[in-house]
Structures are given as C-alpha cells and as structure tokens.
Amino acid sequence: MAEAGQSIAALAAYLGVKAGKVTLDGRDKIPVVKGKTGTRRGLVSIAKHLVRAAEKNSLLGKTIEDQSAVDQWLEYRVSQLDSCQGDKELTVVLKELNTYLADKVYIVNHIMSLADILLYYGLHTHFVGMPYYDKENYMHVSRWFDNIQHEEGVRQTLPYVHFLRTQIYDRMSH
C-alpha cells in the first residue's frame, strides 16, 4: 500500500511549497492537513491545494476536459491503486495502465500533469522490487515510469528504478 503521506511530502518538495503537518486519520489512514485556510482531507484535495498554492495550475489540466481527466486519474490513484490488497489486485491495475499507456506518453493530453506525478509516487514502491520479467510485461507502464522519473525534480531522493532497453524475454504469446 502506497503511503499518501510520502506522496504529499514529495509533491510539496517538487512544487517548492510547504506541505504542513500531515496526520493520518482513522482506520483508512486518510491524510489530513490543517492549514490556516482550513482543513483538507484526502490525498486528492491536499495535492490539488498544493499545486494551486505553488501557482502551477497547468498541472491540473488546461482545458475543462483535461481537468476532469486529471481528476479522474487522481481518483484512480486513491480508489484503485492505493486500495490494492496484494499482487492480484495490483496486476489488474498494471494491466489496465499498460493498455491505457500503449499509445500515450503522459496520462492526460501529451503533457505531464499532477496525474503523472501522483501515479508515479504511488507506483514507486511497487516498481522498486519488480523483477525485470514483470517490468517487461508492463512495458508501456515501464516506459512511462522511466520517463517520469527523469522529469526534473520529480524523483528527488526516491531510489532510481532501472529498466532494460532491450527485451530479454521471449514472448511468443504476444
């Protein structure tokens, strides 16, 4: 399970703003930040608030269509990825993402958005221990992940995940 608190800290550092104190609330460990302008509950609303505070609104999507697409993917991170219990559920997410990313470089509309950043943070723990066989299996997610980890300032102190450029496994079934 991805730690929402770590994602918030990393995002704040990327944006160059202060995250404030994050507490985890209840059994579901929902992150909460109490700020001067009010209390924010949940990864999505905290993250979006940080982006606005940093005046990097373009990360939330430029058009209304893009904004709602970014929102959907932020929800996806929380409701699908963060809730994964075990490998089987994770496999479903990775498969879904792999198909989705086959013809895309970024999650939404040809440009990096908050959706890319938070999915990258959310997937990082899973990629760190992933065998090459799986990385190759989820080739498009891997390619996307590799690109995002190279975006200036995104990775920070997170371990660099290594990918092979050439396929080593024979996939007759493909």
Add this chain to the structure above:
Amino acid sequence: MASGTLYTYPGNFRAYKALIAAEYSGAKVTVDTSFVFGETNKSDDFLAKFPLGKVPAFESSSGDCIFESNAIAHYVGNAKLLGSAQEDQARIQQWINFADNEILPASCTWVFPCLGITQYNKQETEKAKEQMKLALGVLNHYLQTRTFLVGERISQADIAVACNLLLAYQYVLDSNFRQAYTNVNRWFVTLINQPQFKKVIGDFKLCEKMAEFDAKKYAELHGGSGGKKEKEKKDKGPAQQQKQEPKQEKQKKEKKEKPKDDEEEEDDDGIPREKESKDPFALLPKGTFDMDAFKREYSNKDTLTEALPYLWEKFDKENYSIWFCEYKYPQELKLVFMTCNLVSGMFQRVDKMRKCAFGSMCIFGEDNNNTISGVWIWRGKDLAFLLNTDWQVDYESYTWKKLDPDAEETKTVVKEYLAWEGNFGGKKFNQGKIFK
C-alpha cells in the same frame, strides 16, 4: 542567446527544425516575410552570404551566416536540445543523420509525386515505401522502451526526425499503414502536440487516406496546361503548394473519378492551349516521335531491354536530334554535390523545354576532381537552347556535339548515358540526373 533572421518560404519543414529549436531555447528568430522563393535566394546579396542559394538560411544579429537546416537548428538551440554529455551528443547526431539519410529521401520519393511535384515512377515509389518501412521499423523498435529518442527528454533528435516525417504523416502514412508502428505514432503525436511544436507547425492532421500520384496536378505544375499556375509555383516554395493542397482536396477527388489515363487524353482533347503558342517547340514539326511516351517508357520500364529498343524503334530522325555535351571548365568543379546543384540549376532554368526534350547528365569522378557530360534528345534539328533566350544561361558552359542517330558509337553512348552504366570512355561514373 542567439537571435537573427531566418530566410525560408512558409511551410518549409526544414525551417521548422530551427524554428522549433528556437521555441525551446527562447532564441529570437524572425522569419523574413518579404522572402520570395526563387528570387530572394538567387539575388546577388543573398548569394554573397549564402553561395548555395538554398533555404533555410540564417543570418544572426551578430552577422554569422549559417546554411544547412541542421546547423541552423544547432545555432539557435540550447544545451538541453543538443545534449550535454558527449555520448548524448553523439546519439543526437545519429538521429539527425538518420532523419536526413534514412527517412527524407524515401519520404520525398513517395510523397512528391502525390503532390504533383515530381513525376511518378512505380519502381522508385515501391522502393521508397520499403525504405520507409525499414526506417519506421527501426524507430518503432527503438521507441518501444523509450519515450523520446535520447535521454528521456525532447532533444534536437526528436525535432529533426519528427520534422522529416511530417510530409509522410500528412500525405501517405494512413491509419492502415501506421498501425504497424504504434510506438512511432505515440512518439510523433506527442511531439506535434507539444506547445513548442504547435506554435510552429500549427494544427496537424494525420493522413486519413494514402495520397496517390496526381497526374493532373503534375501537369499543372510542370506546364502541361495553363501558364498561370506555372508562374504561381515559381513565386512560392514547394511546401507552400503542399499547404494549399487540402483546400483543393475536393477538386482532386472529382478528378480521381475520371478514367486513370486522362493524362494522356489531355494532349489530344482539342482544347486550344495558350501555353502551346508560347512554346518555341510548337513552331517545329511534331514528327512521329512521342516524347512523353518515351519518357514513360524510360521511367517505368527496364532501360536496356525495353526503353532503349523503344527509343530506336520510334525515333524520328527527321524531326528530332540527339546531342552530346561536355562541361568546358571541369577544373572549376569542386565538391560533387555542388556539381550536382549546377546540373539541377540548369534543369530548373530550362524547365520549359521539358515537354519536348529529354536529357541525362552524368557526373564523373569524385570531390575536387569531377566532370559533367550528358546526352540530350529534343524536337528539332538544331541546338534547342537557341529557341529561347531564357534557356541560354548554362548551355555555353558546355561543348555540344550533334550525334548521328545511325552510327554505332551513338547507340553505345546513348545506352551508357541512359542506363548509367558502361565504360563511358574510361571515366568513373559517380551519379546521374535525368531531365524529363
């Protein structure tokens, strides 16, 4: 940061490489809007700065004059685009050269006939398609595990390769053809949607239906009908005609419905053509030799076993003549590509002879030691260049010898020059250019 003026006609994908680089680097590059292709770049002033007379060409505010699109892009780019580590720089160079050598020739051979810019040749087009498949295959494989070509970020490598693919993606790589190259498609679509690309290229629509040879358009652009269009073409660059293309799409579709061979029928349709009366060749007897038919034969069939026999069977020695020419000042010829340009320039200047003349000019030797000679066939028994003062720029730099169509030596010379193979009197063949 670099700043200066870029000379180009609008819509030139070569110029895009530099203009997009400037969008990324922030270099101030202004396109000279008074530029007229074929005029500005042939003026003394321009040639003094850019002796090739080609565009794009760039003059920096500090007075540096740079030609060759990739060099200009380098000049106005920045370290991010060019790579900081030497390994990255090398890889970026690799792809820039790949773009020019593996993609561009194939793309031009395939696309230009569809725009009527060049004549269609089935073999050449099929060969170009295969080359394109090969290049796209390599790219597709490479991009399977990569987002961009070098170092996980957009560099001049991406800009150069994408720009050289623009024509193909616009006119011939339809969805059917593209589907084998999903990684290339993803990469290309991402690039053309970057704000820096969009600002230069505008909205780009991927090809829906593969374009085919447009004979009508070709005839228009090459003086087959109406003199007006011909003039327009001179005033604009090639790519601008391409830009106008979509507007004419509807017109084109209507044309397509007509029988395929309407190109041939055109000539005998009895519609009086203004052009014809201005054509000096029109004053000469037409004879029995059909120049167009011979050119088709030459373009589409084997030279030795079909085109040459056809020539000798149909040749009308009463009304046509065969000539051999040789460049008078070989000691002045330096690099082979410059010699090539000399020949292309000549072809351009005598473009209006095309209807009734055919020529094969061959370059022999290598850099700093080369010569030009060629074989020409045209209507009339005298030197055709004398028919029109516009055609006289180049011919005096050559010696001209009329060949006896019945002599055995003539058959040999014509065979060697048309087939681009043989002994050539001991000269080493380098390359040839066909005027047709």
